[in-house]
Amino acid sequence: MELGWLLWGAAVLLLLHLLMELSPAVNFVLRIGFYYVLCIVCSGLTAPVCLLVNGGRTVKNMRIIKTVVKSFKYFFGLRFEVKGLENFDVEGPAIIVSNHQSILDMMGLMEVLPDGCVQVGKKELMYAGTVGLITYLGGVIFINRKSTTSAKMVMAEVAKTMTADNVKVWVYPEGTRNCTGDLLPFKKGAFHLAVQAQVPVIPVVYSSFTTFYNPKKNLFTSGKIKVEVLPPIETKGLTSDDVSDLTDRCYNIMRETLFRLSGRSGEGKDSS
Ligand SMILES: CCCCCCCCCCCCCCCCC(=O)SCCNC(=O)CCNC(=O)[C@H](O)C(C)(C)COP(=O)(O)OP(=O)(O)OC[C@H]1O[C@@H](n2cnc3c(N)ncnc32)[C@H](O)[C@@H]1OP(=O)(O)O
Numbered sequence: 001m002e003l004g005w006l007l008w009g010a011a012v013l014l015l016l017h018l019l020m021e022l023s024p025a026v027n028f029v030l031r032i033g034f035y036y037v038l039c040i041v042c043s044g045l046t047a048p049v050c051l052l053v054n055g056g057r058t059v060k061n062m063r064i065i066k067t068v069v070k071s072f073k074y075f076f077g078l079r080f081e082v083k084g085l086e087n088f089d090v091e092g093p094a095i096i097v098s099n100h101q102s103i104l105d106m107m108g109l110m111e112v113l114p115d116g117c118v119q120v121g122k123k124e125l126m127y128a129g130t131v132g133l134i135t136y137l138g139g140v141i142f143i144n145r146k147s148t149t150s151a152k153m154v155m156a157e158v159a160k161t162m163t164a165d166n167v168k169v170w171v172y173p174e175g176t177r178n179c180t181g182d183l184l185p186f187k188k189g190a191f192h193l194a195v196q197a198q199v200p201v202i203p204v205v206y207s208s209f210t211t212f213y214n215p216k217k218n219l220f221t222s223g224k225i226k227v228e229v230l231p232p233i234e235t236k237g238l239t240s241d242d243v244s245d246l247t248d249r250c251y252n253i254m255r256e257t258l259f260r261l262s263g264r265s266g267e268g269k270d271s272s
């Protein structure tokens with residue numbers, strides 16, 4: 001009886017392995033499906049720990065979430081090569097801006113996330129079952145992208161509280177995922193926030209995933225991601241009139257860095 005189960009198990013594993021070898025689509029769906037399951041299950045297990053240790057919604061839970069998520073990369077053969085972490089060592093709050101390629105970014109985010117840092121996320125995430133619960137407990141700031149007025153109101157509130165609470169805020173200024181190997185034009189919310197709170201902007205750039213991850217081509221293999229934390233850009237004394245320039249400056253630095261890290265040197269200059 002037990003031998004029977006073992007044989008069945010081995011047969012199923014062999015079949016899955018063969019299917020993965022034969023079909024890139026199956027390989028992709030199984031790997032990405034496993035990522036979703038990992039996120040959902042680990043969120044479900046981590047949420048009670050967060051509640052027991054910290055009692056409710058607080059940025060302190062990010063430390064626990066980060067510890068769990070940092071182990072995910074081993075399942076997918078992903079390696080991170082990080083430079084410039086010392087640039088996070090600014091006194092007090094800051095706005096961190098980075099490029100956003102995929103849901104896999106959550107791993108890269110946790111790989112470098114400094115203490116006392118919350119992210120701005122779309123409000124739909126709140127309803128993603130256990131993942132919604134863990135993002136809520138971690139202190140993620142939810143915005144409604146369908147309503148500029150309400151998103152701006154939330155951001156203005158954050159500008160007021162981030163200094164009092166001494167938190168850093170992580171924003172994806174492209175506003176959506178983009179896995180083309182280039183940057184989308186930046187939305188200005190993060191930069192308004194930095195100027196309103198008079199805190200520095202710290203750009204973080206992840207090299208392009210296109211060599212190992214492309215949903216359109218059913219590609220998801222192991223791979224290396226280069227991450228660079230760039231020096232802070234001060235905003236002291238800037239006013240709302242300077243936000244466009246600040247946005248362009250960050251965009252240009254990040255685009256150049258993205259191309260350099262992805263082995264596309266020379267491109268990205270003189271663009272805005
Ligand atoms: C244990 C296991 C765990 C497993 C799972 C764990 C999960 C763990 C947690 C990790 C969570 C990670 C969460 C990541 C989520 C990532 C995302 O969801 S990305 C998507 C959401 N984020 C964003 O959209 C941020 C970037 N967007 C912006 O900053 C936007 O500007 C906006 C504030 C949302 C508004 O957007 P929109 O409505 O499109 O309007 P705009 O065109 O940008 O702006 C119009 C106009 O208003 C000006 N403006 C913008 N902001 C402000 C402001 N704060 N104050 C004043 N004015 C503002 C802007 O300049 C425009 O005017 P202009 O004249 O055209 O310049």
Ligand SMILES: CCCCCCCC/C=C\CCCCCCCC(=O)OC[C@@H](O)COP(=O)(O)O
Nearest residue numbers: 036039040102103106127128129131175176177
């Ligand atoms: C009861 C409902 C159950 C629903 C379950 C859904 C569970 C979803 C589970 C796992 C996904 C893990 C994702 C981790 C968080 C990553 C956040 C993220 O990267 O969101 C994308 C968002 O930035 C941009 O969104 P769009 O590109 O504009 O779209």
